[in-house]
Amino acid sequence: MRIFSLEGKLAGALVAWSILTALTVVVLVQWLGSVQAAAGLAVLGLLLPGLLLARHLASPVAQLIRALSGSVSAFGDGDFSFSIRNTRRDEVGDLVDAHNALGRVLREQRQNLFQRELLLDTVVQNTPNALVLIEPGGHVVYANLAARALLNGGQSMNGIHIERVISEAPPELAEALSSAEDALFSVQIKQEDETFHLSQRNFKLQGRTHRMIILRRMTRELSRQEVATWKKVIRVVSHELNNSLAPIRSLSHSGRELARLGELKRLTTVFDTIEERARHLGGFVQGYAHFAKLPVPQQAWVELQPFLDALGQHSQFRLIAAGAPARAWFDRAQIEQLLINLLKNAREAGGDVEGIEMAVESRGHDLRIEVRDRGPGMSESVLANALLPFYSTKRSGTGLGLALAREIAEAHSGRLQLANRNDGGLAVTLALPQPDPPATD
Known part of the structure; x- marks a missing residue:
């Protein structure tokens, strides 16, 4: 126990007061000759001084507690400028020192945060990408300089409803902004055609869903x-x-x-x-x-089993179709051409021809067709470039087979993916989105 601690001070005051009380009682007993009378008179005589002593001892602590309470309230309001003068060497003084240290840390963190916010705002304001932040009610809460130069005639957009901004934009830009999807479009600005990429993302800010629109100029790129x-x-x-x-x-x-x-x-x-x-x-x-000159797909409902049987006349493969639907929605000629190309690549991969497989299944709202071979697979660099036009690892290849397959898949709003198999070989997966099948009589 420290001598100058709050506990030590209280203990010292209690010991001193006890000694004083005992001496007073002894003196009064000798004077009055009665212990009971001496004790009663001692209590009456020492009660008021004891209360005054207790108030004296508690007053500085109470003042510090009130000061700490006011300072903490100021911290809650975001004002970290308060500090308390410390003249004590006990636990209360330690508390005051800790409070003042906390205030310094909070002031430094707030200053650093302010500087980072200022740097971020400077970067965002001067980026060439147009950025617009929209709150759930549809009003613009933030727009950088590039956004102002492109929208609303160069004026500030804060507080303006996005529909008003869209109504005053060029038709191509207005159509892209009205859509909830990413888009690549061209618009004429100052008698020149400019190409933009628009991306939109939703995220929560302070518990509310906001929408961020980013417009990037793509003309030079x-x-x-x-x-x-x-x-x-x-x-x-x-x-x-x-x-x-x-x-x-x-x-x-x-x-x-x-x-x-x-x-x-x-x-x-x-x-x-x-x-x-x-x-x-x-x-x-x-x-x-x-x-x-790939034509627009003429999609229709195709009976899958006859389609797969006809495909087997062109190339040998083992069919795995346990989870396949009875019918699927696609352009028969284009998907047939795509699969013939994939099967041709599988034969030329260098693996066992008997190991070529075609797995067909329905997964969610997609029809998935996977062509698998037992060749050596592809390296990471080849996988990254295999779907690009004119890229080929074959000496006599044109680099158009997989590129054409991807073009057909994307024309069907689908996707084509390549991946090495864990046990050797390559798997090429075609995913085609499917509408709900028509009702049958």
Whole structure:
């Protein structure tokens, strides 16, 4: 127990008061000659001084408690500027020191938080992406400088209903903002076409669901990507043309020499080779044309079992269709072409042809068709690029097979996914969203 602790002070005062009381009683007994009278007179005489002493001892503690109560109330209101002067060396003084230290920490944290908020606001305000935050009632609660430059004529939008902002926007932009989905669209601004990507996200802020709209200018990026794509197309086409035209030129010269020498029998081989190279070149050009002119899917209800039986006439595979529905909604010709390409890739993967499988099942609102092989699978880099146009790991590949399959899947609002199998091989999954089947009589 510390000497100057609150407990020590109270103990000292109690001991001193007890000694004083005992001495007073002894003196009064000697004077009055009666213990009872002396004790009663001592109690009456020492009661008021005892109360005054207790008040004196408790008064500083009560004052500090009132000061602490007021300071804590100020902390609750966000005012951390209060501190209390400490003149005590007991537990109450320790409490005051802890209170003052807490105030310093809170002031420092608030200052750091304010600086971070200022930095974040500066970054958000000066980002080239337009950002708009909308509260549940539809009113704009935040819009950065890029958003003001694009919407509402450059004026502040805080407090304005988003419908009013949409009504004054260009038609293409208004249509994208009215939708609840992400979108890529073009709009004319200052006599120039600008392409934007719009993304929308919902999140909770202070327990309420807010909507954030982000508009990103994509014109320059798309232009760079377009140029890069054209360069890649030109390289691929030039490479393929040269691979076919060079032997055709050489064979034509050889054929002319054979004709001049009268060796007509050998001309047949020359003409056959020229025809084969021309046929390959024609197929190559036709493949690119078909990829560029994929028609809009003509979806209809297709009986799955006859469809799968017909597909088995083109390529051998083991069918796993325990959870397959009776009918599915898709463009029969396009999905057949897609699956034929996947089965062709599975045969060319290098694994056992007997191990090629096609699993068909209904999962949620999707029809899932998975083509599996027992080849070596794909590396991570190949998996990341396999669905891109013109990407191929085959020496004679055009890089259009899987790209065309993905194009067909996305035209059906579906998706195509590639993944290596745990026990070896590759699995290509086609997921096609399905409407509710029509009622049958």
